[in-house]
Amino acid sequence: MRKLFAIIVFISAIAVSVVSNSCEAKDIWVDHWNYENVDIYVMDDTITSGTSKTGQYFKVAVKQVQNGKLIKTNIWTFSKLYNDFWRYKTDEMRGPNSPVMKSTIFEYCMKQIGWPYKVVRNEAGEYIY
Numbered sequence: 818m819r820k821l822f823a824i825i826v827f828i829s830a831i832a833v834s835v836v837s838n839s840c841e842a843k844d845i846w847v848d849h850w851n852y853e854n855v856d857i858y859v860m861d862d863t864i865t866s867g868t869s870k871t872g873q874y875f876k877v878a879v880k881q882v883q884n885g886k887l888i889k890t891n892i893w894t895f896s897k898l899y900n901d902f903w904r905y906k907t908d909e910m911r912g913p914n915s916p917v918m919k920s921t922i923f924e925y926c927m928k929q930i931g932w933p934y935k936v937v938r939n940e941a942g943e944y945i946y
Contacts, residue, residue: 844880848921855881855888859925866930872898877926879907895923903934903946919944 842862849856858880866875874896881888892908895917903923904914917923923946927934934946 845925847925850881853881853883855883857922858882859922860890861929864926864929866932872896872901873932875926875930877922879922893922895926902937917946920946 842860844858845861847857847859860878860880863878864875865877866873868874874894876892876894878890879893880890893905894907895903895905896914897903903917905917905920905923906914923934936944936946939945
């Protein structure tokens with residue numbers, strides 16, 4: 818009887834270990850910025866989203882890594898007021914939000930959240946969401 822109990826405890830411990838290891842947070846590589854020579858990672862478990870009376874928004878933590886070393890982590894906030902274009906602001910930016918232009922950070926988060934979006938070209942030929 819003790820052997821059976823020990824076997825059940827052992828198997829349970831292994832099952833808990835396997836489940837807890839598969840629930841880890843992930844840093845997802847989304848881009849390489851040549852002009853700064855950094856790799857961009859989205860911290861998948863930090864994506865939060867919502868809707869307010871003025872529109873949709875989401876936030877995400879983004880890591881910049883250079884040569885395998887973390888340079889910095891920023892919080893990016895994306896928002897859309899009514900039918901306007903999507904805009905973003907980081908925790909380091911001063912001034913108003915900027916329109917989102919061809920952003921792999923934006924695209925990855927929108928896919929994870931499951932919100933639809935469209936890509937439009939403006940007069941300057943730039944892509945805006």
